Amino acid sequence: MTSNALCQWFASVRRLGRDPERLRRRLTRRALVLAAAVFTLTSLAGAGSVQVPFSVQADLIAKVASFDRNFAARAGARALVLVMQMPNDAESAAAALELKNALSRVDLVGDRPHEEQIVAYSSSVALAEMIKARKPAIIYFGPGFGKELTAIRNSVSNVSLLTVGATPEYVESGIVLGFDLVSGRPKLLINLSQARKQQVDFPASVLRLMKVYP
Numbered sequence: 001m002t003s004n005a006l007c008q009w010f011a012s013v014r015r016l017g018r019d020p021e022r023l024r025r026r027l028t029r030r031a032l033v034l035a036a037a038v039f040t041l042t043s044l045a046g047a048g049s050v051q052v053p054f055s056v057q058a059d060l061i062a063k064v065a066s067f068d069r070n071f072a073a074r075a076g077a078r079a080l081v082l083v084m085q086m087p088n089d090a091e092s093a094a095a096a097l098e099l100k101n102a103l104s105r106v107d108l109v110g111d112r113p114h115e116e117q118i119v120a121y122s123s124s125v126a127l128a129e130m131i132k133a134r135k136p137a138i139i140y141f142g143p144g145f146g147k148e149l150t151a152i153r154n155s156v157s158n159v160s161l162l163t164v165g166a167t168p169e170y171v172e173s174g175i176v177l178g179f180d181l182v183s184g185r186p187k188l189l190i191n192l193s194q195a196r197k198q199q200v201d202f203p204a205s206v207l208r209l210m211k212v213y214p
Contacts, residue, residue, distance in 0.1 A: 049143050049167045050095065052179040052186050058102035060179065060188060061164055065110030065138065069201040072112070074160045075137035079114040082136045084121045086144035095142030095166055110137070124151035131159055141175060142166045149173035153194065160199040171213055176200050180211070187211055 052060075065071050065079075083100050086092035100116045103109065114137075121127065131139070143166055145152065153174030156163060165175035171189040176198055178189040188210040190202070202210075 051181045054098040054102045062106045062109045067206045071110040075112045079112040079137040081116045081138045083140045089144040092144035124155040128155040138162045140164045157197045
């Protein structure tokens, strides 16, 4: 999928946003579940911190990862996606399960077969050790990690890894990729300086589709 194709994909979502039924049919044919005209959470309907539904997040992760020039080398033959869960946090647990289930319905992540696993977070030190041992291609952080973001950022800097956060605030704090709603439509966010530290390399044509935090 070329960067021009991604631009066309986003444009088609915007055009179809005024017609929810047509949007749903079009995206289903493309194996996307971007119900962009609805944007209501299901089991986390009351969780204001999460702006974009997990099915939409999963589809965006899967598509955008393919544009990272280093993703194929990082992922190998099968991409491992770790979904982090904060212990004793019901919202975090629900979010982890939602995202894992949404990704499991996606055929390819970054053009690779993939496997998702939920992992309980204990500390940034343990996280760094796990990354070294298991070599995930993507780590996703749902709600509940606000107080840990500085430690997480420091533990993953200089490691080839795409980190993804459920809320817009995470990107400002050092998570590489995140999501927001702008005028009712999904918007990708990127922390560009952290992306470079973690060897995440998107072409300029893709960066233009994102809100960039330098």
